Amino acid sequence: MAPSSTLIYRGAGFGIAVSLCILAFSACEYEDPITSSPTRKVQEQLLGNWISQDGKEHMRVRQLDDNIYIVYYDGDLFRAYHSDVADTPFVSVQDINSDDRKYAYVVWKLSEDSKHLRLRSVNRDVIPNEKKNSSAIARFLEENATNPDLLGEEIQFNKET
Numbered sequence: 580m581a582p583s584s585t586l587i588y589r590g591a592g593f594g595i596a597v598s599l600c601i602l603a604f605s606a607c608e609y610e611d612p613i614t615s616s617p618t619r620k621v622q623e624q625l626l627g628n629w630i631s632q633d634g635k636e637h638m639r640v641r642q643l644d645d646n647i648y649i650v651y652y653d654g655d656l657f658r659a660y661h662s663d664v665a666d667t668p669f670v671s672v673q674d675i676n677s678d679d680r681k682y683a684y685v686v687w688k689l690s691e692d693s694k695h696l697r698l699r700s701v702n703r704d705v706i707p708n709e710k711k712n713s714s715a716i717a718r719f720l721e722e723n724a725t726n727p728d729l730l731g732e733e734i735q736f737n738k739e740t
Contacts, residue, residue: 612671613662617646624693629736665721
């Protein structure tokens with residue numbers, strides 16, 4: 580990967596929160612986050628209002644503190660933070676509107692101009708049920724980073740101006 584591509588891929592950081600929860604906003608089903616604490620700070624480029632390419636879905640991304648995002652998506656609130664594993668920009672996304680407060684896992688990629696965000700959720704059928712804690716999940720994701728079935732469908736968002 581070229582240095583500029585690496586920066587873009589890593590610099591966008593958070594987008595996972597959405598992808599994971601976009602396809603998994605309705606499927607936040609993991610008891611534990613990917614990592615027990617954030618692996619990097621909030622990225623300014625990810626903050627703001629985003630709209631899906633088809634114009635049907637809106638997402639607002641705000642900063643709670645140095646490491647945590649609050650995401651308002653389709654009437655629900657989510658807490659998200661970077662959980663990078665195996666040089667992949669994962670995000671652990673927690674549904675804070677539900678009683679069980681489960682997590683979803685998302686991978687993100689931000690365009691060079693920071694105007695387009697692509698998100699993909701981790702396919703829930705790929706992670707074995709026995710992977711119950713953060714260290715086991717992170718290890719599994721690292722071992723399966725190149726598995727073509729690991730990630731689900733991509734969703735693209737454009738930054739509102």
